[in-house]
Amino acid sequence: MTTNSPSTMQAIVISAFGAPSNLVIRTVPLPTPTPGTARIRIRAFGINHAEMHMRRGEWAESVPISGIECVGTVDACPGGEFAPGTAVASVMGGLGRTIPGSYAQYTVARVENIVALAKAGEEPALGWAELAALPESYCVAWTCLFRNLGLERGQRLLIRGATSALGRAALNLAVNAGAVVTATTRSEGKFAELEALGAADAVVEGPGLPERLRESGRAEKFDRVLELVGNSTVVESLTLVKRDGRLCLAGWLGGLDPIKDFNPLLQMASGVHFSFFGSFVFGAPEFPLSDVPLESITRAVADGKFDAKPFKVFKFGEVQEAHQYMEDGRASGKMVVVVDV
Structure with missing residues (x-):
């Protein structure tokens, strides 16, 4: 099943290895899901040190669209593992390393690397920015x-x-x-x-x-x-x-x-x-993402048992600033980007 989606999207692309200024927004084709994957409409994503190393060209594997995690809603899932509209998180499974990652409006991820954050049609227990601070x-x-x-x-x-x-x-x-x-x-x-x-x-x-x-x-x-x-x-x-x-x-x-x-x-x-x-093993048979009780962790945060608020929330067009914060060591906790374009 699929929803009515555009043919293109906005993505943040590593134009060349180097400084945060090399992260630029471009219009690219909408990715197409295949059996065993789902397309996610990204609502927010976390910023990680791995992505800084990818941007610099220091990581063993990277692709132009970085980002190893995201939260959002299922837009299309050919195999039917997730109903369209389901709130989900996705972590690793090659995102940003071997396949286009989460620095975009949409991404396609392996179903083994996706977990539901609420039942289909239900709202998750936290807002998107707060959710984005959790997965990785x-x-x-x-x-x-x-x-x-x-x-x-x-x-x-x-x-x-x-x-x-x-x-x-x-x-x-x-x-x-x-x-x-x-x-x-x-x-x-x-x-x-x-x-x-x-x-x-x-x-x-x-x-x-x-x-x-x-x-x-x-x-x-x-x-x-x-x-x-x-x-x-x-x-x-x-x-x-x-x-x-x-x-x-x-x-x-x-x-x-x-x-x-x-x-x-x-x-x-x-x-x-x-x-x-190393989180790159998530989704492998020995390390199923479903092993992690992420939905119950989300509820615990919503209930005030954990203080997991993002350190700072950036807009999509402010990703260079977010990476500069990370580069300068100014972050004290998780930084997230909301996809509001």
Whole structure:
């Protein structure tokens, strides 16, 4: 089934690798869905660090229309998996990497990478801008915490990079699950924000964190560590995990340079479990997107259980400004773009 749709659409295109100014709006053909996919009328989308690297030409895969996530309504679905008009979210499945992404009025996504946010014909529990802050951050955070890390009530969790969008999502979910969270941020001025979200403790992010924790009397190691700063700090973070504890690497706020001179024999404690999660696997048989309770997370946000408000909402024509915010490190949480053209 399909709705009456235009033959063209507006899309934000990477005209050349480089600065945010290289993101330009162009008129392009409307994408055509095929069996196993659905066309989504995009109402809003989140801004992610991956898209900054794609724009710069630093990502292994990218296409001119970027964007790895969106929320909107189903416009056409040849296989009938979703009724037209259903409010949905889509995450990954090649969006922005191998197929045109969400920086547009419409996109075509694999049905395995689409989840309904409400029943057909019903309004979702949140507005589009608020919904757009959830899919990538909360799907990744939930999977890291409850699949890779197996987080349980009462466990001590360290989140490095907790004021990022992913870090805040993980903090919300972990506190709601009864974990005791220590959160790091580069700015001491953000301690109050983290504590308001439920962090039991906040620490300045930076080199020498294990030593600084010991010097301040916080010598006990953690049951779980969620590493979002990345390759530059993960070896250090491994020293902060208890025996039988777990560390999950899932973010690269510190850059994409590889880990240098890592020798597990000398630098990794025995009995520590080290894993990785990348959201590009969502939609694969081993990582179904349906595994993540995104609709219930949406309801929890609507009920005020989580503070998941976007840090800043931009209009479609302001995407360059949004990327400049990200480039300058001015974002403190999730930035979203509403598709109002």
